[in-house]
Amino acid sequence: MTAKVIDGKAFAAEVRTKVASHVTRLKEENGITPGLAVVLVGEDPASQVYVRSKGKQTVEVGMNSYEHKLDVDTSEADLLALIDRLNKDATVHGILVQLPLPKHLDSDLVINSIDPAKDVDGFHISNVGLLGTGQKSMVPCTPLGCLMMLRDHHGSLAGMDAVVLGRSNIVGKPMAQLLLGDSCTVTIAHSRTKDIADVCRRADIVVAAVGRPEMVPGDWIKPGATVIDVGINRIERDGKTVLVGDVDYASAAAVAGAITPVPGGVGPMTIACLLANTLTACCRANGLAEPE
Numbered sequence: 001m002t003a004k005v006i007d008g009k010a011f012a013a014e015v016r017t018k019v020a021s022h023v024t025r026l027k028e029e030n031g032i033t034p035g036l037a038v039v040l041v042g043e044d045p046a047s048q049v050y051v052r053s054k055g056k057q058t059v060e061v062g063m064n065s066y067e068h069k070l071d072v073d074t075s076e077a078d079l080l081a082l083i084d085r086l087n088k089d090a091t092v093h094g095i096l097v098q099l100p101l102p103k104h105l106d107s108d109l110v111i112n113s114i115d116p117a118k119d120v121d122g123f124h125i126s127n128v129g130l131l132g133t134g135q136k137s138m139v140p141c142t143p144l145g146c147l148m149m150l151r152d153h154h155g156s157l158a159g160m161d162a163v164v165l166g167r168s169n170i171v172g173k174p175m176a177q178l179l180l181g182d183s184c185t186v187t188i189a190h191s192r193t194k195d196i197a198d199v200c201r202r203a204d205i206v207v208a209a210v211g212r213p214e215m216v217p218g219d220w221i222k223p224g225a226t227v228i229d230v231g232i233n234r235i236e237r238d239g240k241t242v243l244v245g246d247v248d249y250a251s252a253a254a255v256a257g258a259i260t261p262v263p264g265g266v267g268p269m270t271i272a273c274l275l276a277n278t279l280t281a282c283c284r285a286n287g288l289a290e291p292e
């Protein structure tokens with residue numbers, strides 16, 4: 001069997017086109033332009049790439065992008081003061097603080113200082129609680145993108161066995177909540193899980209978010225299963241730096257029913273969902289119907 005490749009790049013382009021047409025309508029009919037503020041502290045190279053890409057795509061869908069680049073030694077008080085200003089700024093509908101933050105800053109404190117209604121990353125404790133209790137919230141972008149691809153591929157996910165590899169607050173846990181919300185039977189595996197290969201082999205859906213290059217080989221995958229590879233790992237191969245996922249693509253694609261590639265799978269969907277969340281936040285802030 002050769003797996004169907006789930007094209008996250010093409011799907012993300014469709015999402016962005018829909019967002020852009022909503023933005024046009026918001027401008028024409030309501031005179032409102034959604035705005036996304038991205039805060040970057042320090043000069044982490046990967047974070048700089050992500051922030052640049054987010055800013056570019058925000059502008060491309062017709063939204064306002066506000067980038068705040070702060071020195072690596074910015075104090076917590078100064079960062080909190082900036083977030084307070086952005087919380088109060090009516091032209092800013094979404095606020096994203098790029099993680100990881102430098103070690104002297106308390107990430108939980110910083111994230112929880114964002115107005116939950118503007119927390120387009122969905123990491124604020126209020127949004128985490130709302131998601132966990134099945135209420136309307138801001139949903140973290142990466143797991144949301146994964147769910148959209150799964151729904152698009154399968155239609156209903158009800159009754160499927162899903163295994164999420166990884167239990168981080170930004171990917172693994174919210175992914176598991178979303179799959180549960182769609183009536184999957186969900187197992188979360190992590191570094192202390194026993195017989196992880198056997199756990200994985202039971203899954204109709206595997207979402208890999210461990211940050212270990214090519215950790216999941218094809219013989220962990222049930223024939224016909226759907227594999228969503230969240231991992232983004234830079235490794236040296238044949239003298240070059242290449243990007244690989246958490247799944248060994250070649251062997252997994254030989255047994256899976258469908259699989260996301262790296263790059264071109266989950267990554268583009270994450271930014272598309274960030275734009276969709278910003279649009280949603282803008283509509284909610286203005287008492288307008290939310291886009292589907």
Ligand code: NDP
Pocket residue numbers: 142165166167168169170171172189190191192196209210211212215230231232233246266267270
């Ligand atoms: P974290 O490092 O926060 O979490 C990794 C998780 O994987 C932990 O729960 C850890 O378990 C588990 N884990 C690590 N090693 C093993 C192992 N050998 N066996 C089983 N479980 C293991 O990572 P993130 O969740 O932030 O990110 C995961 C991956 O996804 C990374 O490659 C990251 O780059 C990528 N990513 C991609 C995004 C995208 O847009 N495509 C967005 C965000 C992340 P334990 O808790 O026990 O330590």
